[in-house]
Amino acid sequence: MAQRAAAAKSTDRFARKREAILDAATRILNRKGIKGLTLGDAAAAVELSTTSVTYYFKRKDDLAAACITRGIETLHDLAETATKAATPPERLHAFLTGYLDILRKIDAGSAPPLPIISELRALSSPRQEEVVQAYMRLLRKVRQIFDHPDLTWMSRGRRTARTRMLLEQVFWGGAWLARYEPDDHPRIRDRMVDILLNGVARQGRGWEPIPIPMAKLAEGPELAREEFLLAATCLINLRGYRGASVDKISAALNVTKGSFYHHNEAKDDLVVACFERSFEVMRRAQRLAMDLPGDQWDKLAACAAALAEFQLSEHGPLLRTSALTALPEQMRRVMVEHANRVSDRFASMISDGIAEGSIRPVDPFIAAQMLNATLNACADLGYLVPDVRPKAAASVFVRPLLMGIFEK
Numbered sequence: 001m002a003q004r005a006a007a008a009k010s011t012d013r014f015a016r017k018r019e020a021i022l023d024a025a026t027r028i029l030n031r032k033g034i035k036g037l038t039l040g041d042a043a044a045a046v047e048l049s050t051t052s053v054t055y056y057f058k059r060k061d062d063l064a065a066a067c068i069t070r071g072i073e074t075l076h077d078l079a080e081t082a083t084k085a086a087t088p089p090e091r092l093h094a095f096l097t098g099y100l101d102i103l104r105k106i107d108a109g110s111a112p113p114l115p116i117i118s119e120l121r122a123l124s125s126p127r128q129e130e131v132v133q134a135y136m137r138l139l140r141k142v143r144q145i146f147d148h149p150d151l152t153w154m155s156r157g158r159r160t161a162r163t164r165m166l167l168e169q170v171f172w173g174g175a176w177l178a179r180y181e182p183d184d185h186p187r188i189r190d191r192m193v194d195i196l197l198n199g200v201a202r203q204g205r206g207w208e209p210i211p212i213p214m215a216k217l218a219e220g221p222e223l224a225r226e227e228f229l230l231a232a233t234c235l236i237n238l239r240g241y242r243g244a245s246v247d248k249i250s251a252a253l254n255v256t257k258g259s260f261y262h263h264n265e266a267k268d269d270l271v272v273a274c275f276e277r278s279f280e281v282m283r284r285a286q287r288l289a290m291d292l293p294g295d296q297w298d299k300l301a302a303c304a305a306a307l308a309e310f311q312l313s314e315h316g317p318l319l320r321t322s323a324l325t326a327l328p329e330q331m332r333r334v335m336v337e338h339a340n341r342v343s344d345r346f347a348s349m350i351s352d353g354i355a356e357g358s359i360r361p362v363d364p365f366i367a368a369q370m371l372n373a374t375l376n377a378c379a380d381l382g383y384l385v386p387d388v389r390p391k392a393a394a395s396v397f398v399r400p401l402l403m404g405i406f407e408k
Contacts, residue, residue, distance in 0.1 A: 014056075017046070017048075017056070018056050019112065020046045021042055021043075021046055021048075021053060021056055021057070021063070022063075022066060022067055022070055022112065023112050023113060024042050024045035024046050025037060025042040025045075025063050025064070025066075025067050026067045026070075026071070026112065026113045026114070026115045027045075027113055028041055028042060028045070029064060029067055029068075029115050029116065029119060029325075030113065030115060030116050030174075030325065031325070032325060032326075033116075033119055033122065033240075033322075033325030033326045034060070034061075034064050034119050034122040034123065034240065035122070035325075035326045036325075036326075037060060037063070037064055038060065039053050039054065039057070039059075039060055039063065042063060061123055061124050061127045062127065064119065064122075064123060064127070065120075065123055065127035065128075065130060065131050067115045068115050068117060068119060068120050068123075068131050068134075069130070069131055069134050070112070070115070071114045071115040071117060072117060072131070072134045072135055072137075072138050073134065074102065074112075074114065075099070075114075075138055075142075075167075075170065076134075076137060076138045076141050078095060078098035078099055078102070079095060079138065079141040079142045079144070079145075080141060081094065081098060082094035082095035082098060082145065083141065083144040083145060083147075087148065088145055088146060088148050088150075088151060088406055089193075089197055089406070091144075091145040092145060092166075092193060092196060092197070092405070093189075093193050095142070095145065095166075096170075096189045096192055096193055097189055099170050099173070100177075100185040100186075100188065100189050101185075102114065103173075103174070103177060103182070103185065104182040104185055107182050108182070114174060116171070116174075116322060116325060117135065117171050118171065118320060118322035119240065119322065119325065120132065120135065121237075121238065121239055121240040121322070122239065122240025123240075138167070139160070139163055139164070139167065142163050142166060142167055143159055143160060143163040145163070145166070146159045146162065146163070146406075151406065153408060154408075157384075157385040157387070157388070157396070158385075158396060160384050160385060161381060161384060161385055161388075161396045161397050161400075162400050162405055164377055164380055164381075164384055164397075165374050165377060165397060165400060165401060165405070166196070166405065167377075168373045168374060168376065168377035169192065169196075169370055169373050169374075171373070171377075172321070172369070172372070172373035172376065173373075175321070176369045188366065191362065191363045191366050192366060192370065194362065195362055195363075195366065195367055195370055195401070196370075196401070196404075196405045197404055197405065197406065198360065198404050199360070199401065199402050199403040199404040199407070200297075200300070200350060200353075200359050200360055200362050200367055200402055201297055201301075201358075201359065201360065201402060201403055202297065202357060202358055202359060202360055203360075205297055205358065207301065207395070207399050207402075207403055208301075209298075209301040209302045209304070209305035209306075209394060210292050210293075210294065210298060210301075210302040211302070211305075211306075212285060212288050212289060212292075212302055212303070212305075212306035226277075228249075229270075229273055229274050229277045230315070231249055231252040232249050232270050232271075232273075232274050233274045233277070233278070233317060233318070233319045234252070234317065235248055235249055235252060236271065236274065236319060236320070236323050237317055237319065237320050237323075237379060240322075240323075240326075249270075268326075268327060268328060268331060271319075271323055271326060271327060272327065272331055272334075272335065274319045274323070275319050275323070275324075275335045275338065276338070277319075278318040278319045279338045279339070279341075279342055281307070281310060281318060282307060282318070282342045282375075283342060283345075285303050285306050285307050285310070286303055286342070286345050286346070286349075288303075288306075289302045289303035289306070289349075290349070295353065295356055295358035296349055296350070296352045296353030296356060296358050296359060297353050297358035297359050298358070299349060300346070300349050300350065300353060300359070300402070301402060303346075303349075304371060304374075304375065304394065304398045304402060305394035305398060306394075307375050307378075308375065308378045308393040308394040308397055308398045309390045309391060309393050309394060311375070311378040311379045311381070311390075311393060312378075312379075312381060312382055312388070312389070312390040312393045313390045316379065317378075317379035318375075318376070318379065320376060320379065321339065321376050324336065324339075339372070342372065343368045343369055343372045344368070346367075346368035346371055346372065347364040347365050347367070347368035348364070350362065350364040350367050350368060351364040370401060371398075371401060371402075374397065374398055374401045375398070377397075378393060378397050378398065381393055381396065381397050
């Protein structure tokens with residue numbers, strides 16, 4: 001009896017210490033990415049030696065994978081609860097309620113921090129495959145929000161795309177919801193749910209985006225520089241900062257490492273250049289859209305559609321915002337400022353549309369952040385729905401946000 005009690009106590013102690021290590025490592029992961037996470041830093045954060053941490057996690061990737069998997073499982077539990085509601089709108093409301101409640105508990109220190117899920121791309125094998133399996137389990141569970149007789153018209157591919165868009169609102173939410181007091185979360189949830197259910201277009205407006213020529217969007221740096229940045233962007237998006245080595249980027253372009261360093265002093269400079277390229281594409285799309293005839297709804301739809309198409313075109317994708325965690329803090333702050341300016345311009349377009357009556361009364365800031373998240377995740381569409389064409393990207397992925405996630 002005494003032996004069993006001692007064993008149980010030892011097991012509890014092990015579990016508590018393991019959770020403390022995961023909490024500390026998750027905070028480091030969110031600040032510095034997998035590139036900046038070390039067993040030593042995690043150990044110091046919980047006042048242990050590095051050797052003691054290896055008793056729980058042999059390698060850095062083991063620790064990072066455990067952090068990300070724990071976060072995925074938390075979201076899976078929220079989705080499990082949400083899908084028990086009777087209707088898709090009720091499930092959506094329950095899912096976002098649960099998510100914002102978790103954020104409130106994290107802020108109060110009564111729940112472990114959520115990791116940046118997209119960092120799973122930087123994991124090495126076999127941990128990456130294990131975490132991807134957990135992520136796909138989450139995707140399938142959240143997709144059950146759409147399981148309802150009224151939504152049988154929605155193909156599996158479209159349901160998967162809308163699920164990915166919805167998940168990105170949760171993944172990206174941690175980046176902008178920190179600007180609000182936890183007491184405001186119920187109001188924010190209601191506004192997010194309203195946008196997801198009803199879109200931003202005024203009732204009676206259709207989805208007929210005015211085309212913005214992609215060739216104009218691709219203008220910019222000289223061809224060699226553009227090809228280099230595009231190759232680097234693709235690799236960073238696919239493998240994360242750590243996985244996109246100088247050797248792999250050079251090999252993708254069939255150039256030497258010397259050529260790489262001719263264009264870039266260091267890898268961090270390359271990531272900054274990739275972000276600057278992506279922001280410039282977004283800014284150019286916004287400028288071209290604002291010069292179009294029509295009202296603000298026409299311009300917002302045209303801009304969003306053009307950027308969604310760009311993501312799947314030969315000139316895309318844009319660099320994922322998850323790459324920000326790999327940058328040194330000073331560089332990261334500058335890039336975040338650029339990202340906020342892009343989002344603020346979307347908010348201005350939405351605000352002007354509300355004033356003129358072409359866009360519903362929604363929270364412009366929240367709607368702009370949700371649109372930014374959607375456009376960021378659009379690069380995944382080719383993997384989720386392999387047969388989707390660039391021209392259809394906006395209809396499949398962006399239209400559900402702007403017109404309503406459960407609308408045809």
